[in-house]
Amino acid sequence: MERMLNGMLDSYTIVITSGGSLGDWAIPYVREGKVLIGADSGALFLIEQGYRPDIAIGDFDSVTAEELERIKDNSRKTIQCDPIDKNFTDTEMAFRLALDMKPTNIVLLGALGTRFDHSLANVHLLALADENGVAASIADATNRISLISQDAYVDRLEHPQVSLLPLSHAVTGITLEGFQYPLGDATLTIGQSLGISNVLLQERGMIRLKQGRLLVIQSRD
Incomplete structure (x- = not known):
């Protein structure tokens, strides 16, 4: 779902x-x-x-x-x-x-x-x-912060920048669609900054994950 x-x-x-x-x-x-x-x-x-x-x-x-x-x-x-x-x-x-x-x-x-x-x-x-x-x-x-533990659509609206930070120790199987910097079956762990400051290229993007809790921080400057 x-x-x-x-x-x-x-x-x-x-x-x-x-x-x-x-x-x-x-x-x-x-x-x-x-x-x-x-x-x-x-x-x-x-x-x-x-x-x-x-x-x-x-x-x-x-x-x-x-x-x-x-x-x-x-x-x-x-x-x-x-x-x-x-x-x-x-x-x-x-x-x-x-x-x-x-x-x-x-x-x-x-x-x-x-x-x-x-x-x-x-x-x-x-x-x-x-x-x-x-x-x-x-x-x-300037921000909207959500948490996901399953696949989710993200709409651009007024927040084109998207950062992903794990809230659990690790989040596995992260795949991004519609973003400037795509990820494929990636793992993010606490202490990494790999997921910071991505950009939606379309009005809607997709974040897929397999396991873990992921903070989705949408921002505008």
Whole structure:
């Protein structure tokens, strides 16, 4: 079975806004969400853009008391937890909640920012989605990050550059079609940069693989 990356969002897409870098670029993604979940200050972002979060979740330590009241007043449901007695980040709580809702697609916005530890942990959430059979991606102003463990189409759209990085120790049987630098039955292991900065030559390319988890990072400068 083949997946499609970066194409039209599915009819049951959950969009999560987190507390990292957000801006006007995020609005087209928000519009495609059937369910909107705001994690901590990500809920405030939705409200400030004129959207009503279906769920606001987090410890809300990144907002003021007044902003928290605004979030509660303008969200359909608010789930507040103790900032100390919790096992997951706000973003992971939102992500796990989204998975429980059985969507076909999750788009995570505001997951990248100045805290590299949080950014990397959020990228690892894509593996959690893969384990649950849910397509998921992270988007910011210039990138879209997905994870695949099976053959997938990739559409060029506004992201002509494509980098491939293994999230498992090794990804085997990688074959690329429609790319400037083709690969045939190749293996990528952690620590290699062979898959960096490829270019789609057509509107759609194909990534095939046999085993492993592969990050597909689409970028525009």
